[in-house]
Amino acid sequence: MIFDKQGQLIQGDNNAVLRHLAENDVKVACAYLDPPYNNHDRLHHYRDSLDDDVWLDEITACAELVRDLLEDHGSLWISIDDGMMHYLKVRLDGVFGRQNFVTTIVWEHRTSRENRAVFSNNHEYVLVYARDLKQFKKYRNTLTPTPEWLARFKNPDCDPKGPWQSVSATAQGGHATQSQYYGLECPDGRILHPPKGRCWTLTESRMKAAISEGRIYFGKNGGGVPRIKKYLSEAKGGLTPHTLWKADEVRTTADAKKHILSVSQDMAVFETPKPEELIARIINIATKPGDIVLDAYLGSGTTAAVAHKLDRRYIGIEIGDHIATHCVERLRSVCSGEQGGVSKLTNWRGGGEFAFTRHA
Ligand SMILES: C[S@@+](CC[C@H](N)C(=O)[O-])C[C@H]1O[C@@H](n2cnc3c(N)ncnc32)[C@H](O)[C@@H]1O
Numbered sequence: 001m002i003f004d005k006q007g008q009l010i011q012g013d014n015n016a017v018l019r020h021l022a023e024n025d026v027k028v029a030c031a032y033l034d035p036p037y038n039n040h041d042r043l044h045h046y047r048d049s050l051d052d053d054v055w056l057d058e059i060t061a062c063a064e065l066v067r068d069l070l071e072d073h074g075s076l077w078i079s080i081d082d083g084m085m086h087y088l089k090v091r092l093d094g095v096f097g098r099q100n101f102v103t104t105i106v107w108e109h110r111t112s113r114e115n116r117a118v119f120s121n122n123h124e125y126v127l128v129y130a131r132d133l134k135q136f137k138k139y140r141n142t143l144t145p146t147p148e149w150l151a152r153f154k155n156p157d158c159d160p161k162g163p164w165q166s167v168s169a170t171a172q173g174g175h176a177t178q179s180q181y182y183g184l185e186c187p188d189g190r191i192l193h194p195p196k197g198r199c200w201t202l203t204e205s206r207m208k209a210a211i212s213e214g215r216i217y218f219g220k221n222g223g224g225v226p227r228i229k230k231y232l233s234e235a236k237g238g239l240t241p242h243t244l245w246k247a248d249e250v251r252t253t254a255d256a257k258k259h260i261l262s263v264s265q266d267m268a269v270f271e272t273p274k275p276e277e278l279i280a281r282i283i284n285i286a287t288k289p290g291d292i293v294l295d296a297y298l299g300s301g302t303t304a305a306v307a308h309k310l311d312r313r314y315i316g317i318e319i320g321d322h323i324a325t326h327c328v329e330r331l332r333s334v335c336s337g338e339q340g341g342v343s344k345l346t347n348w349r350g351g352g353e354f355a356f357t358r359h360a
Helices: 014-023 052-069 085-096 133-139 147-151 204-212 253-263 265-269 276-286 302-309 322-335
Strands: 007-011 028-033 070-080 101-108 123-130 164-168 170-172 198-200 227-231 292-295 313-318 354-358
Touching (some): 007 302, 007 322, 014 313, 028 052, 052 070, 052 085, 070 085, 070 133, 070 276, 085 101, 085 123, 101 133, 123 133, 253 276, 253 322, 265 322, 276 302, 292 302, 302 313, 313 322, 322 354
Parallel strands (some): 007 354, 028 292, 292 313
Antiparallel strands (some): 070 123, 170 198
C-alpha cells in the first residue's frame, strides 16, 4: 500500500479493507474502534440494530483483523456502552488473551441528567487491549501535568528543594516487615507509633535519614503527624494515566456535536461523534509522532482529524457515504487550519495532506 500522504480515508466495509491492509503489511501503533453500540437507536447514518450474537461476531472478527495489524507495542481502544460492554469484554479477552487486557476507562460522556430514564446514564467505557502488554507498558506515554496537578505543590516551609506535596507516612500493615513497626522519635521529642493495623512506610533508619534531610513534615508548628514530602523537582516524567476520564478533561458527546456543527452545518445530523479531546488523550498515550493510527469505524472523522493535528499518520475506514460529506470535508477544513476541538491545545496552524479512496 502506498502511504504517500499523512492520512488515508478509505470508503468500504472494514472487514475487506482490514484484510487488504494486512496483505500490504501495514502495521499500526494504535487502533481506535467506535462501532455502532447495537442499542437499537434510530440514527441517520448507520444501522444500530442487529441480533446481539451477529453484532458480537462482527466486532470480534474486526478485532481479530485489527490485532494482527498492531505493532508489538500496539494497542486497541474500543468505545462501548453498558448494553454490550460485558459481552464484548469476554469476546475481546478471547481475541487478545486476558493477559493483554490493559484496563477499562470510564468516560463521563454526558453531564446533564436524563430525567426520562430509570437511571440517567452519564458514562460510557473504553476497553483497552495490548498486542503484548509488556511491550505496550514500555512504549506508552504518560500525560502532561495539568495546571491543577502542578498547583498541588506548595512550599509553606520555604524548603530549599522547592515546592512539594505531602503523602501519608503510614501504610496498611498487611505486607509490612518487622522493621516498619517502631516508635518514631519526632523533633519535638514525642514518640509516635503507627495507628492500629498500619505500619510506617519507611524503616526506622530511612525515616531518621529523611527527618534529618527535612523530607518529613510535622505540620505548621511541628506538633502534627508526620507526612512525607514529595518534591515537584523529583517527580519523574508526566502523570500516569488514570481510568476515570471526566467531562471537564475530555469533553462530552454534546461538546463534540457542537464542534462538528461549527465545522459545517451539514454535519449537524451526525448523532454520535466523539470529542476530539477524548481521542487526543488516547493517541497521546498510545503513540508517538509519525506512528500510524487506525480507525475502522470512522463516523464523522474525529480520529482522522485529531491524528492529523497531532502529526500522526492515520487510516480511517468508513462504510457510509458520509465519509465524503463529513470526513473528507472535515479533513479539508483541518488542513486549512480549522480552530475547533484540540486545535488550540495542539497549536494547530493547518497544513498536511490526505488521500480519499474507495475500496472496490
Ligand atoms: C458510532 S459511529 C463512529 C463515530 C466516530 N467515532 C466519530 O467520532 O464520529 C460508527 C460508524 O461506523 C460505521 N460502520 C458500521 N459498520 C461498518 C463497517 N462494517 N465498516 C466500516 N464502517 C462501518 C457507521 O457507518 C458509523 O459511521
